[in-house]
Amino acid sequence: MTSRxxxxxxxAILLVGxxxxxxxxxxxxxxxxxxxxxQVERETEQQRDLAxxxxxxxxxxxxxxxxxxxxxxxxxxxxxxxxxxxxxxxTASARxxxxxxxxxxxxxxxxxxxxxxxxLRIELEAPSDVAMTFMxxxxxxEPPLMITRANLRRVNRNAPGITQPFxxxxxxxxxxxRISG
Numbered sequence: 001m002t003s004r005x006x007x008x009x010x011x012a013i014l015l016v017g018x019x020x021x022x023x024x025x026x027x028x029x030x031x032x033x034x035x036x037x038x039q040v041e042r043e044t045e046q047q048r049d050l051a052x053x054x055x056x057x058x059x060x061x062x063x064x065x066x067x068x069x070x071x072x073x074x075x076x077x078x079x080x081x082x083x084x085x086x087x088x089x090x091t092a093s094a095r096x097x098x099x100x101x102x103x104x105x106x107x108x109x110x111x112x113x114x115x116x117x118x119x120l121r122i123e124l125e126a127p128s129d130v131a132m133t134f135m136x137x138x139x140x141x142e143p144p145l146m147i148t149r150a151n152l153r154r155v156n157r158n159a160p161g162i163t164q165p166f167x168x169x170x171x172x173x174x175x176x177x178r179i180s181g
Contacts, residue, residue, distance in 0.1 A: 073115060073176035074143045082177045083118050086145065090122060090173070093137045099126050107172060109148075115176045119148075122171050125155055127164035138173065148174045 076082035083106050094101050102123040109119035126134065131152070138145050149172035157166040 072143060073178045074118065075178045075180055077180060079116075079118055079177065079179065082175075082179070083120065086118060086120055086173070086175050089141055090120065090138065090145075093141070094124065094134060097126075097130055097134055097137070099124055099130065099134060109174045112174065112176055116179065117174050118177045119175070120173045122173065123169065125157070125166055125168050127162050128167050129164045131167045131169055135169070135171070138171070144176065146174045148172050 074082045074085055076085060087104050090104065091101060102125065103121075105121045107119040107121050109117040111117055124131075124134075135147060135150070139147060151168075151170040153168045155166040155168045
């Protein structure tokens with residue numbers, strides 16, 4: 001009789017052990033697997049959304065790039081001549097606002113929508129209100145100039161009658177150009 005009782009006890013202990021193992025080992029692993037599957041599903045959905053947005057942006061960029069008329073831009077027979085014209089326009093704009101440019105340097109630029117470009121880096125210091133007016137005037141220039149990079153820092157400088165803080169500006173400008181001849 002004890003042997004039968006021992007067999008039943010052993011089977012019961014084995015079953016209890018399997019149930020406990022299921023509760024403490026298998027169930028957490030199963031729950032982790034489900035969490036990972038849900039996370040993968042969310043990430044996949046986000047990736048699909050980002051891909052759709054990217055396709056929309058690429059299509060919009062293509063549409064806008066193709067709408068740029070080929071005749072827009074600064075014209076000249078050589079890139080140096082065009083850069084000099086751009087520099088002259090920037091200097092004139094600065095003078096109208098009473099600004100003195102610290103430096104003007106030609107820089108390499110990438111083509112814009114398949115059109116050749118010229119670039120300049122300019123540096124200046126000005127009261128913040130005048131600096132913002134200057135940046136707006138640069139972007140309103142015809143033919144167009146685009147500020148492609150701007151570095152603005154506050155400068156500790158006091159000037160009589162100036163209530164605005166002084167800013168140091170380093171701007172990189174890109175202009176579409178058309179070389180003729």
